[in-house]
Amino acid sequence: MIFTLKIWRQKNASDKGGLVTYKAEDISPDSSFFEMLDQLNQQLIAKGEDPVAFDHDCREGICGTCSLYINGRPHGPLKGTTTCQLHMRSFRNGETIYVEPWRCGAFPVIKDLIVDRSAFDTIIQAGGYVSVNSGGIPDANTIPVPKLDADTAFDAAACIGCGACVASCPNASAMLFVGAKVSHLALLPQGRVEAEHRVQKMVATMDSLGFGNCSNTYACEAECPKEIAVTNIARMNREFLAAKIFAEKEKQISFTL
Amino acid sequence: MDRSERRTLSSITGKVIMALAGLFLVVFLLVHLGINLLLLADDGGRAFTGAATFMATNPVIRIAEVVLFGGFLIHMMFGVGVSIRNRRSRPVRYQHKSKSETSPLSKYMLHSGIIVFIFLVLHFIDFYFIKVGLVAPPAGIERHDFYHRSLLLFADKGYSAVYLVGFLFLGFHLNHAVQAAFQTIGMNHSKYIDGIKVFSMLYAIIVAGGFMTIPLWFILFR
Amino acid sequence: MINLNAGAPKAPLAEQWSSYKANCRLVNPNNKRKLDIIVVGTGLAGASAAATLGQLGYNVKSFCYQDTPRRAHSIAAQGGINAAKNYQNDGDNVFRLFYDTIKGGDYRARESNVYRLASISPEIIDLCVAQGVPFAREYGGLLANRSFGGTQVSRTFYARGQTGQQLLIGAYSALSRQIAAGSVKLYNRRDVLDIVIIDGKARGVIARNLVTGEIERHSAHAVVLASGGYGNVFYLSTNAMGSNVTPAWSAYKKGAVFANPCFTQIHPTCIPVHGEFQSKLTLMSESLRNDGRIWVPKEKEDVELLRQKKITPEQIHESKRDYYLERRYPAFGNLVPRDVASRAAKERCDEGYGVGSSGRAVFLDFSDSINRLGAEAISARYGNLFQMYERIVDDNPYQTPMMIYPAVHYTMGGLWVDYELMTTVPGLYSIGECNFSDHGANRLGASALMQGLADGYFVLPYTISAYLSNEIHTPPIQTTLPEFHTAVHGVADRLNQLKETKGKTSVDHFHKSLGKIMWEYCGMSRNEAGLQKALGLIGDLKTEFTSDVSIPGGMKEYNPELEKAWRVQDFIELGDLMVRDALERKESCGGHFREESQTPDGEALRNDEEFAHVAAWEFKGNGAAPERHREELRFDTVKPSQRSYK
CATH class of the missing domain: 1.10.1060.10 (Alpha-helical ferredoxin)
Incomplete structure (x- = not known):
């Protein structure tokens, strides 16, 4: 599958930040949202660019570390699901996906998609x-x-x-x-x-x-x-x-x- | 110290006061609607005027009126206060519009509230301010004659439409407001929450629909 | 000279712990205030220890790499926690729990520690309930129990399928209370990269602030490592992405010996690997085996057709299915212990009968149970799990069999500790999965949570006072001492080296390569030739890593690639040690299966004559071979016998 990603990039807490557009290609519908981002990051590293920073840990929906605001919804389109349990088959091929950090004055951004909770x-x-x-x-x-x-x-x-x-x-x-x-x-x-x-x-x-x-x-x-x-x-x-x-x-x- | 820490009222107390004031207004609206419906009686306005006179002269009601204004003021002040604090709590906003499922129209309580407020001001100019002598009554109508004042007002179709829109937004506001007020004062319970939601919606329909009947009646049948 | 004397009190087994407590040296409350303790990790063991030490009045510094202590990977434990409460009146008692644990560990655990664990277990439940852990209850309001992992009694307490989460939140709340009280200071988003040793005693740690990149010095009178297991050495495991061996490994390099590194537990029921980009394996609770039947096709043609998706598993006739666990182990059938079930699945797949696109999966079939009990009953029991499976795999397990495959789950090995949970470095303690102590060569279900909490709430707070009672005259340790200076420089140099390598290959690539080597040669079954080969491959990988790793980003900022690089480098070295340990242990026991050591019908064959000991490895310097020491295990109470599940 192919996706256009619009990801919030912000170097650190004092940086202004903004959306950056990426192409994610050759994504398996069975891969999780994070595995898709992993794949994107590997491409960025190969090009010598800074990979997208995002919070994640257990990747089985229980630790609560993941915190992506995807297309206007925390944890993306599925109900009762954390970002790490979201799979790419829940998106349309070719879809444009907005990925942003949690927004709240009490949760300042640390870097990219990571906030301080x-x-x-x-x-x-x-x-x-x-x-x-x-x-x-x-x-x-x-x-x-x-x-x-x-x-x-x-x-x-x-x-x-x-x-x-x-x-x-x-x-x-x-x-x-x-x-x-x-x-x-x-x-x-x-x-x-x-x-x-x-x-x-x-x-x-x-x-x-x-x-x-x-x-x-x-x-x-x-x-x-x-x-x-x-x-x-x-x-x-x-x-x-x-x-x-x-x-x-x-x-x-x-x-x- | 952070300014928010200096606040004497906690967020929940503020919300509860606003909810209680709102619920008080909810009771008032029913009384107001009951009297207004007398307009529809085909008796040349005798019943309606009788009720209106009672409301205008009875000392208990006079006191209640002051409380009522207090209720409006408190409800609006807290409503605006809460909204300001809420906007501050998210200094950087999302780029993508929120797609989260919410209780119908609940996100627009401030908006519908403001429209209702504007309508209320208009309504005051039309009636209350005339009564207390702030605004001169239209030619040929006495200061206390609300019956003929209403007839004159709703004879204008455009003006009736403004009232209809006002009531519509009042309905939207109430539909969420009533059940939300119960939630705020802690009355959300697995057994009767569905009942409260139905009650809230019925109330909104009856009140908004009831008020709307009056201009509609005048447009269609008079 | 390494002294591997566990130092259990000289008393009958059942009285050792009470005798220890009666004679243990204590620290006066006025002096506790003057003593600093560092606790690394905030899982069940770390959080419970930090909270309890804080309650006692010590100055505690608690470290975790996560953004908050509540995310430690203990949270993912599903099944439950054992305790010898005998609430069910079914004949359970402390001895029986002790016995089951020793036997389940295939007679490679230390009797004195395990007995203490069993005897403390009831207190853990009392405390957790008092903390507000919402355990499952009966209608009468008392606690419910279930049997777990093939035991004969119902001694497992549980909170739906989220027991670990609820226990961890209990420990986290106790920890939060102490943070609020000021007795514990939390250092979150920190990687502990080195242990500082002064005059032979552990006196502090060097940590990297993951947000700012700053290298920090923290001192204390004692250091407690509760940094968890090292399953991520296999890259794919049920561990969290950030789980790492680094604090334990730095302790090893500073003189703490590492025990039984090759003892890893492979859990039989996990969701199979689906592709090259997979980052994580998800466990499906062991309880599924109570109602599911495990099978693969009998005929290779069917296997072929299945892989090409020309037929579905339901179309394969009953007579053409091989229910291999029921065939090989008629007495226990699908309920054999984890190590046995895992190996049997691997054996079938190695023979070419594996299903799924990769050929590395077996069916777990509920159709019989659904026919017998109805879909509703099955849904009541496993609804959550079925839903989770469907979410990940996109197959409906009510209609078609699940596909499962074993995955790395837990590591029984770890830092060697004595009866007091102290490593071979004075003042350096290790608790929970981070140490090697209680599970021998195989861990039973619902035992890990018990051990973590026993260590943290009830054992360490006593034993550490024995050590600290000798430290009351030691003033706060200055972080300006030369030892701190050297350690900081060592850390900074290594970070610089990593950053300056400027190679072409990403950290993940190395991690995946290491995982493949470990899984292939040091996974579910091991043999001499394979292990020898693995040693060479790991050596090559290590060299390649130092010359070709590529790490973008800067040093003084949030840099996840740099974090990972350090961890993976440690994993590569650990992998080498695991392989050496597996090579030397020329027997099969529990999770460690040496193909050379099996019974004629392919079961694990222990060699108690030569290997009834703990293998503890001592670091001898970079490039030098580590030295293997032994702690002989004595089984005075339980006589070792061959485990049989036929």
């Missing part, structure tokens, strides 16, 4: 965990968890942190990412203990990083490679409101021994 780590660091240490833990079966709750928590926990939700959102909002983590932990008794504190901290951190607001377009749900539902956003809103309205003020206790 450490804002997501910062949000998790604000409270996306249960505060337990590795020791002194009661037996795993001490607290039964309703199967439905565990399953729903899993659905939210399936997030791979790729950022497609932010990339697809007209407002570059991170609500689905944050909502998924808040939901995952709020649904389980283990995470319930600090749920009120968690949701407030995580939302405050999200706000401070410059993501947009949710305007309920649900593009995030449509583009999420793990098909995480926007009900998680509603649950986060619920948790947040309840925490804001009902939670006691946090207090600092100081004492001396």
Whole structure:
């Protein structure tokens, strides 16, 4: 197959960047999108040019490293699929394909198609965990968890942190990412203990990083490679409101021994 | 400190206030529609004028009116605020147009909202500003006589068309707005979310359709 | 002099770990604050270790090459994690898990380490549940289990087909908590290229910032390597593209001995290679073999017709199909262990019965199960996998058999460690897949996750304190010391050399060539002549690489080709060591099959007399042959026997 590629090239964070047109020829319909780019890069290297830099790692749809905005959609045209699991047979022969990096003020471009998503780590660091240490833990079966709750928590926990939700959102909002983590932990008794504190901290951190607001377009749900539902956003809103309205003020206790 | 960190309201609180104000307006629209439909009664405007007088004189309604203006203001302020922040969050835009599937018309809430706002201003000039004396009533019509004012207005087909377009956009806005407001205040649940979506759409159709009936009625039957 | 004494406590097997813990020297909380630890890698082992050490109060510096710790390749593990909880009341206990692991490893693992692993396993589940890992549950709200990899008990805990992901997110969240608390500092997008040794002790690392190209010095009182396995030496594997041996290899070159490098696990059910440009192999869960039947055509004419796509597999009559696993292993049939299933597939394909365009694939057929249970039942069990298969291959497995072929999956070999998980370099530890410890010559399903987390959460935090208790008077290590200087120069020189080669051939080309050599001669079955040949080929490749590699881009910028070049160069050297190890181990055991050592009917034949030992290789300088040392393995509790699956 033959494709015309219009790929965003940008030398580094301070470079302005722009689309560059390439021809990809002799591409097998069975090759993945990345294998097509590999092939292009080999040609560029042979010509002594700088290959296209893109983020990728596991190439089996689970690590969440890949982050290409293809023809106006994060991870390309297929639903529930990461870029690495996208194959060239999903495109028409001769098609022109636009490849761009995720766009969001909180995800600055590092080079070409690679962006810095450490804002997501910062949000998790604000409270996306249960505060337990590795020791002194009661037996795993001490607290039964309703199967439905565990399953729903899993659905939210399936997030791979790729950022497609932010990339697809007209407002570059991170609500689905944050909502998924808040939901995952709020649904389980283990995470319930600090749920009120968690949701407030995580939302405050999200706000401070410059993501947009949710305007309920649900593009995030449509583009999420793990098909995480926007009900998680509603649950986060619920948790947040309840925490804001009902939670006691946090207090600092100081004492001396 | 980054300016966004200094904000006192979090993104979710802001959205919820906007949603609650919106839902309040949703209730108001129903009342407004109910009264307007009385225009269609073939009684020379007695029922309609009665209701309009009640609305204009009852002290409770007078207070509610202030709250209503507050609701509009809050809804618009937050709507614009959210939109500004949202545009800032993506300083470099995509080259290729977004092809992501979204909830119908949800991407254009600000646009439809602005059109509705423009329509609202027009509507105020036509009625409310006359009532409060900011605008002089057309010749031969009393300040408080909304019935004849309406008849005169909808006698003009072009003007009726402007109203029809205004209502159409109000419908678009409402269709997404109502269910989105429920989502924002956290009411999205596997059991009743489909119901909310249907309700939202029905509401939008009834309200927009109901308001549109009036100019259409005047064009077609009077 | 290399001392390969594991140093397990002198106590009965079952009491060794508690005895160790009771007598282990500890570090006072005030002193922990003054001690720095570097942890390389943020997979299950690395993240869990960094998080726990941070909780204890040490100053931890955590390194990963990915953009965030959550992407480490542990995330891709599908099946589950074993634990001797006996929640199912089916007779499981610590001893049985220990026994299964020793036997599954074909009697090439160390009893003391494996017993400790089995005894810690229940605690791992407790901790993960407390962290919010959404394991599968029964309607009563208690945890569900399944049997995995042909064991007789149901001891595997799972979270759909994404157990690794959920466990890693648990460890990542624990790590994030410590980063927020300030006890762990994260260095992401860093390649650790060298280990710094001062006065014989590991004292720091040299890392390259992958974004800026800057070469950084980081010091610590101890260094922990959790950088994973080296399956990418085969180019095509189920590993992530970035998985590499570099940190472990630099440790090897600095004096840590490398154990059993030839022990690699070939997983039998992967999606076959489709073309020259393929970059990656995708695993299909082992559970598919519970309901799928594996076959190839009996007649070569049918094979021909299939390859030319003149017939479809459904058209081949039952009597003309060779269900070779059921034929050869009537007792276990399609459920034989991974190494056995893989070799049998290779044998058929070598004989010319392989299907697919390349002739290197066999059928995994669900039609019998679909007829018996209905398509819906099969979809409930394997729906995700079928979908994934269809997405990649564009064939519908409900209608036509899947095609599968073995692929490199896991490496049992790694840095040699003692009972305390310390390498032969004092202060240098190795945990998880990066070390050689617990799986012997073959790893059982659902054991890798268990080992990574056991090492990181529960073993290393104790054992490292034994070492650090002697370091409390050592002030923070200065990165201005001459040893750091030398190491930085060494790294810079090698990077310059790579960049300045200005050859004509891309890094990927070398990597692919290496992969082909390794797969052909040091893959599923190995023989003397082939291995000798491979040694020569790898030597040539090494020379060619140093004179002809081409790396575009600059040094002080994001340069993926430069990253790859360093890694591939290390892989070439590792390949050489693997081949040497395979040559010397003149027996078949687990994943290591020497054609010269087989039973009359073609099964792996161990030689316990001569090879019941760990082969640990010592680096003797560039160009010099490495030296092979042995750690004799004693089996006091489990007596080795021939594995049989007939």
